[in-house]
Amino acid sequence: MNQPTFDLVGVGLNATDTLIKVAHFPAYGGKVPIEAEILSPGGQVASALTAAATLGMRVKYIGTVGDDERGRIQLASLRATGINLDDVEVRENCPNQMAYIVIDESTGERTVFWSRAPCLTLDPDTITAEKIGCARMLHIDGHDTPAVEKAARLARDLHIPVSVDVDTIYPGFDRVLGFVDYLVASSEFPVRWTNENDPFRALEMIQKPIRDAGRRHDARSPRSVSPRHRRAAPKRAATKGSGYKNAPRPNEPRPEGAVRTRDHQGAHSARFVYSPGFVVDCVDTTGAGDVFHGAFCYAVLEGMPIGDTLEFSNAMAALNCTRLGARGGIGTLGDARALIERAERRAHRDFSSAARRA
Numbered sequence: 049m050n051q052p053t054f055d056l057v058g059v060g061l062n063a064t065d066t067l068i069k070v071a072h073f074p075a076y077g078g079k080v081p082i083e084a085e086i087l088s089p090g091g092q093v094a095s096a097l098t099a100a101a102t103l104g105m106r107v108k109y110i111g112t113v114g115d116d117e118r119g120r121i122q123l124a125s126l127r128a129t130g131i132n133l134d135d136v137e138v139r140e141n142c143p144n145q146m147a148y149i150v151i152d153e154s155t156g157e158r159t160v161f162w163s164r165a166p167c168l169t170l171d172p173d174t175i176t177a178e179k180i181g182c183a184r185m186l187h188i189d190g191h192d193t194p195a196v197e198k199a200a201r202l203a204r205d206l207h208i209p210v211s212v213d214v215d216t217i218y219p220g221f222d223r224v225l226g227f228v229d230y231l232v233a234s235s236e237f238p239v240r241w242t243n244e245n246d247p248f249r250a251l252e253m254i255q256k257p258i259r260d261a262g263r264r265h266d267a268r269s270p271r272s273v274s275p276r277h278r279r280a281a282p283k284r285a286a287t288k289g290s291g292y293k294n295a296p297r298p299n300e301p302r303p304e305g306a307v308r309t310r311d312h313q314g315a316h317s318a319r320f321v322y323s324p325g326f327v328v329d330c331v332d333t334t335g336a337g338d339v340f341h342g343a344f345c346y347a348v349l350e351g352m353p354i355g356d357t358l359e360f361s362n363a364m365a366a367l368n369c370t371r372l373g374a375r376g377g378i379g380t381l382g383d384a385r386a387l388i389e390r391a392e393r394r395a396h397r398d399f400s401s402a403a404r405r406a
Contacts, residue, residue, distance in 0.1 A: 053182040054132065055105040056345050059175065059199040060093030060189035060213075062111055062126075063145040063162065064118035065334065067372060073152040073159065083153065087118075088334075089125040090374030091145065092189045092213050095335045099342025099364060101129045102378045105349070108132040110179060110199070112168045114144030125375070135179050142167035149334055156330030156369060170195040177202050187211045187345050190218040200227035209348070213341045217241060230348065232341055247399075248320060323358035324395035326366040326387060335374025340365040343384070363387045 069083040089095075094109060101107040109131050113119040115138050122144060126133055147162035170192040180186060186203040188196040188210065197220070200210045204227045212224065215234035225231070231254070238250035343364035347357035363384040371377030379387075 052184050053106070054108045055184050055349055056097065056100050056187060057108045057110060057180060057183035057185075058093040058097045058187045059110045059170070059180075059196055060091075060187075061145060061164075061191050062089070062091030062094035062109075062113060062122050063147050063164075064088070064122050065090045065147045065149050065374060067332070067334070068148060068150045069153055069372075070150060072154045073150060073157075086372060087121060088373035088376065089122045090147070090335050090338070091122070092191075092338050092341075093187060094122065094126060095338035095374045096187055096213065096342035096345065097131055098126065098129050098375050099339045099368075099378050100346050101131050103343070103346045103381055105346055106132075108135065108183065110135045110170075110175070112137045112139055112170055114138075114142040114165070114168065115140050116143050118146055119144035137170075137174070139167050144168070151332050151334070151372070156332055158332060158334045160334075164191075172198040175199045175202065177206065180208065181206045183208060185209050185211065185345055185349055187213070187341065188224075190214040190216065190221050190224065193218045193220045193224065197224045197227070200224055203227065211341065211345055211348070213338070215337075230344070232344055234337070251320070321354050321358065322395075322399050323355065323362055324393040324400065325362055327392040327394055328366045328370055328387075330369045332372045332376065333369055334372075335376075336365040336369050338374060339368040339378055342378075359388060360384055363391075366391070 065088045067084075067086040067088050069085075070080045071083060072080065074080045093111065097107045097109050107130070109126060113122050113136060119138065123133065123136070123138075126136075143165050145162070145164040145168060147160050149161075150159045152158070172192075172195040175195055175198045180199055180202045186199060186208055188199055190196060190212065196212075200212075203210045209229040210227055211230040211232060212228045213232060214221065215237055217237075217240055235247060238254045239245060239247060242250045242253040244250040244253055340361045343361040344357060347360050352360065364379055367379035367383055367387060368375070368377040
């Protein structure tokens with residue numbers, strides 16, 4: 049069997065952001081002066097891949113970019129990180145996805161206003177087995193749902209594990225879930241998807257249809273655990289924190305993860321794993337979740353235990369919050385290890401106690 053060319057292939061969004069720094073976010077109807085304006089590349093999958101590449105992974109991106117200045121900035125950033133762009137489509141007379149991101153300097157928290165032109169839609173017919181089968185793992189988002197569904201289905205047929213970043217309920221996304229091995233969602237997504245307010249119960253509920261759908265697909269195309277792809281036996285549904293905390297501000301949100309795991313034997317071995325967040329001096333939370341995903345994929349491919357995977361991913365996300373921009377603070381493996389060794393954690397009391405009870 050041929051060895052895969054890439055460790056990680058990503059299918060999904062990129063964006064080029066305009067960061068607007070203000071001393072504090074204005075009240076509704078108010079106004080404040082701009083402290084700084086910065087053009088910065090970002091986007092869910094593109095930034096996750098950048099984090100994985102920074103950690104030494106061989107990475108390929110599949111997606112679309114516009115032929116404007118923002119598109120050129122995005123391509124230059126990805127090339128500089130060593131990401132393969134052979135399967136990126138540059139759309140003529142089409143603006144790249146963009147966002148205006150207002151950053152509150154007093155907290156580091158951000159508010160996003162974004163736009164994506166229909167001409168950037170990724171055609172599922174362009175997603176082929178050759179483009180997906182060259183990797184050890186696939187990472188997707190949910191935006192161009194038919195395209196990512198096809199990519200995930202091909203990965204399942206090729207025994208390649210699939211990670212997904214999702215924070216919004218997209219039409220037709222239920223068809224994607226059956227092909228997903230690692231659902232790493234916003235903390236709100238499981239609650240919205242299941243209408244269950246208890247996030248731990250929501251994780252439990254959301255895992256069953258993923259497992260059952262996976263069994264139906266496996267009946268048609270049986271999976272195996274191979275050295276080539278290191279396919280993981282457990283299914284995992286995870287939530288991550290919505291923000292990152294500045295050390296002197298105890299009431300701000302924090303990076304954290306709660307995961308429900310289950311092996312092929314079913315509920316008897318199911319468990320929750322909770323990882324508290326790191327205390328950092330937060331400058332900008334933009335892209336923290338995306339970096340979490342890139343680090344998560346790296347940790348899975350390196351065979352880290354799930355607890356270590358969450359802690360490492362939290363550390364990488366927290367480091368990114370110490371600089372401006374979606375990719376401004378992506379650290380190295382050494383940086384993450386140093387933060388893990390020295391930094392204070394701050395646990396969410398309800399999550400921590402619920403994980404212990406589970």
